[in-house]
Amino acid sequence: MTNVFDRLTGQAVVADELRGAAWAARGVSARLDAGVVGAVATSTGSAPRMFDGADGATFGHPASDGDDEVFSGLSRAAMTHAWLFTGPPGSGRSVAATCFAAALQCQSDDEVGCGQCRACVTVMAQTHADVRHVVPQGLSLSVLEARDVVQAAARRPGTGRWQIVIIEDADRLTEQAANALLKAVEEPPSRTVFLLCAPSVDPEDISVTLRSRCRHIALTTPSVADIERVLVDRDGIEPDRAAWAAAVCGGHIGRAKRLATDDAARAQREQALGLARAATRDSTAYAAAEALVKSADDAAKALSAQLDEAETEEMKTALGAGGTGKGTARPPRGTAGALKELEKRQKSRATRVLRDVLDRALVDLAALFRDALVVSMGARVTPMHPDKADDITVPMAGYASPEQLLRCVEAVLECRTALDVNVKPKFAVDAMVARIGMAMRREG
């Protein structure tokens, strides 16, 4: 494996910044090892916060106003205890956070994130003892989970330089969970680093105070050409197929790979896009809506079942209830409660998986109507589904007016909103096809 930052597709600026920060952090770590920092802390009588690292780089956290400007006066290689990685889904924000964690722990003398040393390999495989990945499985990350994270983060690192916590989907932190985390981020132990990932810095995604304590790394959507190159070079996908998948994936690298390699993913996309035409006729609309919900449900169930089974077994074993053979003890007290709690979490995760699968389909569908709208207005914008131009979008632009197509886009977006506020998928999707049917029948 080459340097870990080579994995960041189309994010050269981000990779440079993180590399610089990882070098700076090494200097700080060395000073911590030498006890230099301890002396500073004692002399000032306060907890260690911000220190000069190697070559004038600074390790600490931003002042209370937390604006990015705080960093402008510092070296570009400045580093802090809390980072926020933002980017649209598929831009690789959690990959970037993981690469940075590897670079911070990397044992090579010549580079950061060499990709070869034990630290790099284990961080990237998510098995490093001092790098904890927190992936909210349900609809939200609870305050109890957050406290657990904070406690683990306070430990001294075992073999690594830093105790690192990566929180994926930090937008799923509940308000109390965010507050629990905020306290730890404000007074971080000297060897602790938090790496948060969220779609954007919008207050909907991340609390303003939490965001203000973090140094912000913004990833951008990779270009079609970048994605195509990764699929060919990294995954060995045949060039024609890679070009197609890169063009229709909406800038989402993981999805591009799935579309290129997984028949089920391609079938799901076809089904979602087929709804555009099916919805215009009463005879086909509701059957198509039902089929879409059912296939999303099936996909979600299959995925959840896999995860659930392994977890339940693991917990039963941990609780001493799942062992087999002679002398297996009766389940200890509290087992039922723990299993019930696990079931609750699994149910929440199943809901989220179903929603994610459906949301993917709706995003595809909205993009299809938008493509037709672009065609009908004669705008020069790259289509999201170039492969559907001849078959669907160009003909559709021929018989539907821009107003009608716009109403279709709105119908799909309203369905997404409805799912977000817990409307039953069947009702939400039925309502959507009804709206699309109405929009298309109306005189343009």
Ligand SMILES: [Zn+2]
């Ligand atoms: Zn390394």
